[in-house]
Amino acid sequence: NAGVTQTPKFRVLKTGQSMTLLCAQDMNHEYMYWYRQDPGMGLRLIHYSVGEGTTAKGEVPDGYNVSRLKKQNFLLGLESAAPSQTSVYFCASSYPERSYYNEQFFGPGTRLTVL
Amino acid sequence: AQSVTQPDIHITVSEGASLELRCNYSYGATPYLFWYVQSPGQGLQLLLKYFSGDTLVQGIKGFEAEFKRSQSSFNLRKPSVHWSDAAEYFCAATTSGGSYIPTFGRGTSLIVHP
Numbered sequence: 001n002a003g004v005t006q007t008p009k010f011r012v013l014k015t016g017q018s019m020t021l022l023c024a025q026d027m028n029h030e031y032m033y034w035y036r037q038d039p040g041m042g043l044r045l046i047h048y049s050v051g052e053g054t055t056a057k058g059e060v061p062d063g064y065n066v067s068r069l070k071k072q073n074f075l076l077g078l079e080s081a082a083p084s085q086t087s088v089y090f091c092a093s094s095y096p097e098r099s100y101y102n103e104q105f106f107g108p109g110t111r112l113t114v115l
Numbered sequence: 116a117q118s119v120t121q122p123d124i125h126i127t128v129s130e131g132a133s134l135e136l137r138c139n140y141s142y143g144a145t146p147y148l149f150w151y152v153q154s155p156g157q158g159l160q161l162l163l164k165y166f167s168g169d170t171l172v173q174g175i176k177g178f179e180a181e182f183k184r185s186q187s188s189f190n191l192r193k194p195s196v197h198w199s200d201a202a203e204y205f206c207a208a209t210t211s212g213g214s215y216i217p218t219f220g221r222g223t224s225l226i227v228h229p
Contacts, residue, residue, distance in 0.1 A: 004158075033216075040124070041221065042222050043205065043219045103149055104161075
């Protein structure tokens with residue numbers, strides 16, 4: 001049982017390049033989330049998904065797109081990377097139907113630098 | 116608007132000393148409350164959670180937290196801090212009466228001196 005895994009762990013991009021971050025969970029969770037973490041800002045929700053084929057915007061969605069084609073995977077895309085997207089990205093998932101009072105399980109993070 | 120506030124950005128304690136990290140929430144209904152810990156270079160891990168019932172909840176690693184409705188607080192405590200407790204601590208809340216998406220505080224960084 002691997003829990004929540006994220007690929008890659010580190011990445012350096014040049015401004016304007018694109019990339020996709022992959023999140024996978026093996027706990028059969030319905031809900032999945034993408035956060036970014038910046039110094040002094042805590043965790044900010046980018047996008048989330050309540051089930052396969054559904055996604056919704058969070059607090060800071062601009063410049064990102066997501067897809068949830070399979071229940072176990074949640075992809076975060078950057079179409080044209082900007083230096084402001086330099087951050088640590090965390091994926092999380094939570095239990096179905098009782099998400100509001102069950103905890104989230106977090107991946108180890110992806111450290112992205114945009115030059 | 117729903118919010119979670121952690122008033123202290125940094126807390127410094129000596130090893131063996133007691134610890135209290137503050138968390139205040141602003142919710143219309145009784146929230147469900149969580150404390151997470153993030154060790155350097157790691158993801159977040161749940162320490163404990165409160166849903167209802169006993170207002171003093173026990174968690175992993177010797178941590179406990181007390182829910183005080185009158186003060187809208189959910190402070191995290193540990194009687195004796197170990198050097199390995201140095202980490203970032205996040206308080207979070209959600210509620211059944213609104214969005215199921217949790218709201219996180221900005222975190223408190225705990226520094227432990229030997």
